[in-house]
Amino acid sequence: MESRLTCRLDPLVHRVGYGLTVVSQRPLVAIPAWNEQASIQEVVTKVRSHQPGAAVLVVDDGSSDGTAQLAAAVGASVVSLPFNVGVGGAMRTAFLYAKREGFDAVVQVDADGQHDPADLDRLLKGLESADIMVGTRFHAESMYFVGGPRRWAMVLLSKALSRMNHGRISDPTSGFRSAGPRAIDLFSVNYPAEYLGDTVGSLSIAIRGGLTVHEAPVTMYYRATGRPSKNALWSALYLGRATLALVATLFKTSKTSKADKA
Amino acid sequence: MTTNLIAVIAALVIFIFVFDLLRRGVLKEKYAVLWLIVAGVGFVFAVVPGLLDIVGKALGIGAPVNLLFFIMGVVLLLVSVQLSYELSRHEARIRRLAEEVALLKNAWEQSREKRSREHD
Numbered sequence: 001m002e003s004r005l006t007c008r009l010d011p012l013v014h015r016v017g018y019g020l021t022v023v024s025q026r027p028l029v030a031i032p033a034w035n036e037q038a039s040i041q042e043v044v045t046k047v048r049s050h051q052p053g054a055a056v057l058v059v060d061d062g063s064s065d066g067t068a069q070l071a072a073a074v075g076a077s078v079v080s081l082p083f084n085v086g087v088g089g090a091m092r093t094a095f096l097y098a099k100r101e102g103f104d105a106v107v108q109v110d111a112d113g114q115h116d117p118a119d120l121d122r123l124l125k126g127l128e129s130a131d132i133m134v135g136t137r138f139h140a141e142s143m144y145f146v147g148g149p150r151r152w153a154m155v156l157l158s159k160a161l162s163r164m165n166h167g168r169i170s171d172p173t174s175g176f177r178s179a180g181p182r183a184i185d186l187f188s189v190n191y192p193a194e195y196l197g198d199t200v201g202s203l204s205i206a207i208r209g210g211l212t213v214h215e216a217p218v219t220m221y222y223r224a225t226g227r228p229s230k231n232a233l234w235s236a237l238y239l240g241r242a243t244l245a246l247v248a249t250l251f252k253t254s255k256t257s258k259a260d261k262a
Numbered sequence: 263m264t265t266n267l268i269a270v271i272a273a274l275v276i277f278i279f280v281f282d283l284l285r286r287g288v289l290k291e292k293y294a295v296l297w298l299i300v301a302g303v304g305f306v307f308a309v310v311p312g313l314l315d316i317v318g319k320a321l322g323i324g325a326p327v328n329l330l331f332f333i334m335g336v337v338l339l340l341v342s343v344q345l346s347y348e349l350s351r352h353e354a355r356i357r358r359l360a361e362e363v364a365l366l367k368n369a370w371e372q373s374r375e376k377r378s379r380e381h382d
Binding site: 059077078079080081082083085089092093096097100193 | 360364365
């Protein structure tokens with residue numbers, strides 16, 4: 001009952017000013033997961049212990065393993081997509097869910113245990129002064145290292161987006177980020193599903209929609225499982241697709257503004 | 263003359279085939295129209311043998327048959343682009359539907375749980 005009241009008062013609170021949003025913040029931790037049964041329970045449990053006040057939503061992106069059941073067993077809400085639509089589609093589902101259920105903050109966390117739930121606080125607090133907080137793995141204390149063409153692609157994307165944003169975004173491909181009410185409104189309507197669209201594309205849409213994007217240092221671990229493949233061909237492809245994704249989003253203005261108005 | 267006859271028959275077969283698909287409601291109008299135009303233009307060129315040469319000469323094309331290939335290339339390209347466009351639109355719509363289905367399923371399961379708890 002209490003939460004319902006808060007959510008109805010929310011629009012008023014936001015009009016008054018950002019300082020007050022903390023009082024009413026109702027965060028949703030969204031975890032897009034595709035066949036992550038090995039790590040999903042640990043991630044959900046950790047998130048819940050770090051953020052007891054937050055709801056946890058696992059968006060099961062067409063998994064064929066036990067991801068959905070395992071996540072539900074440790075207390076996460078589960079939304080199961082009928083087939084795999086990619087991280088972008090899974091996140092838009094999460095934003096739709098957040099909007100309809102009256103959440104005013106969404107934090108995206110990877111299901112593979114790459115992100116440290118201890119950073120959730122920082123990403124949520126950052127929403128007091130920004131619409132989107134991007135967790136960056138590149139900072140003084142970071143142990144994360146990327147090299148070769150993949151690094152060039154990241155530097156290129158970072159330069160371009162930082163320039164658009166008039167503020168530094170050192171890690172635009174980071175999937176560890178949070179979104180406030182204005183970003184939830186935008187992303188529940190318009191969230192790209194293409195490769196890199198869920199990270200770079202969504203930031204570009206947000207900046208063009210007039211949202212404020214800030215960043216915060218976070219800890220990221222290397223993937224324990226999966227394929228951080230490092231051969232030259234893959235890296236070259238990555239660079240090419242990253243550039244294409246960036247160029248495509250740069251020219252994608254009209255549709256965004258229309259969706260924003262609607 | 264036989265080659266012309268073959269062309270006429272081919273154009274007619276395409277026309278009848280496409281029209282039949284349209285009649286049975288298998289093919290939607292927006293796709294059928296393009297193919298009917300292709301069949302129609304092919305028919306005209308097949309029936310009037312000199313037409314291709316006349317048009318080709320008028321456009322300054324040495325071998326008129328190249329005009330035919332060029333037009334065919336352009337038409338096929340346009341059709342492919344149209345299909346890619348439709349496909350992209352459908353992908354976006356299907357994705358949207360998948361999201362809605364997932365959310366509805368979640369809402370339904372929750373209300374069912376709530377109801378069964380109330381019964382207990």
